Amino acid sequence: MTSLKNRTIVMSGGSRGIGLAILVAAARQGANAVLLAKTDHPDPRLPGTVHSAVEQIETAGGEAVAVVGDVRAEDDVARAVATAVDRFGGVDIVINNASALNLSGTLDLTPKRYDLMQQINAKGAFQLSRAALPHLFASDDPQIVSLSPPINLAPRWLGRFPAYTLSKYGMTLLTLGFAAEFAERGVRANCLWPQTTIATAAVVNLLGGRDAASRARRPEIMADAAVALLSDPARPSGEVFLDVEALARAGVRDLSGYGGTDDPELDFFVDEL
Structure with a gap:
């Protein structure tokens, strides 16, 4: 595997959960990080802020900068990319992590909530990638x-939650499109998704509480998978990997350390273990 030492990552979100776990794992290899997130102050419902995330990343061995802003705002996105260039000399990796989740059916979802998901998920991925290119x-x-x-x-x-599905599939299609569009410029683009649910605040708050969390794997499985994918000497591009597939490519097949019991809950859009 190649090293992430001195590589600079720009991530949307990252104050907590999977995004933060990825940046901490990358920091252990010496990566730099710029986080674009809105969590300037603590939320009583959710742990962590963009500032506490920076502290954790730096404790793990990397350097990090917090940019308080919204991935929906073009100026905030430009500021995050400019911060990476000014502080670290460039951008090597973009991770489109920020995401809005709303599992309402069509008749129960308001147009305002629809717009929010499309803007954070699909538009956010487009906007951050475009600014960094x-x-x-x-x-x-x-x-x-x-x-x-x-x-x-x-x-x-x-048929389960079409609007959310559209927003997430939009991220995937854009990413695979970037891989094809910019292949001759050397840009590699891939998607990463968990095979099972991950024990984050979203799982606890929205998807079944503590019982659901007990059947979910820990965020570290996605963190290790992301580092494995970013470091893969085969340099894949234009692919969608489940976390277990990215780990298997790196020779990791024992998943017992990631929790989830012997019968973990499959994540959305995944049909079998």
């Missing part, structure tokens, strides 16, 4: 990774 072109190994799922067109997924 001129600097990615100058990197010797530019990468884009979006935390978005395989395109599963089974009716049970298409």
Whole structure:
């Protein structure tokens, strides 16, 4: 595996959960990070802020800068990318992590909530990747990774929560499009998605509480998978990997340390272990 030492990551979100776990794991290899997130102050419902995330990343061995802003705002996105260039000299990796989750059906979802999901998920991935691309072109190994799922067109997924599905599939299609569009410029772009639910605040608050969390794997499985994908000497591009697939490519098949019991809950858009 190649090293992430001195590589600079720009991530949307990252104050907590999977995004923070990825940045901490990358920091252990000496990566730099710029986090664009809105969590300037603590939320009583959720742990952590963008500032406490920076502290954890730096404790793990990396350097990090917090940019308080919204991935929906073009000026905030530009400021995050400019911060990476000014502080670390460029951008090597973009991770589209920020995401809005609303599992309402069509009749229960308001147009305002629909717009929010599309703007954070699909538009956010487009906007951050686009802003970083001129600097990615100058990197010797530019990468884009979006935390978005395989395109599963089974009716049970298409009919479950169409608006959320559209927003996440939009991230995937954009990322695969970037891989094709910028292949000759050396940019690699892939998607990463958990095979099972992950024990984050979203699982506890929205998807079944503590019982659901007990059948979920820990965020570290996605963190290790992301580091494995970013460091993969085969340099894949234009693919969608489940976390277990990215780990298997790195020779990791024993998942017992990641929790989730012997019968973990499959994540959305995944049909089998």
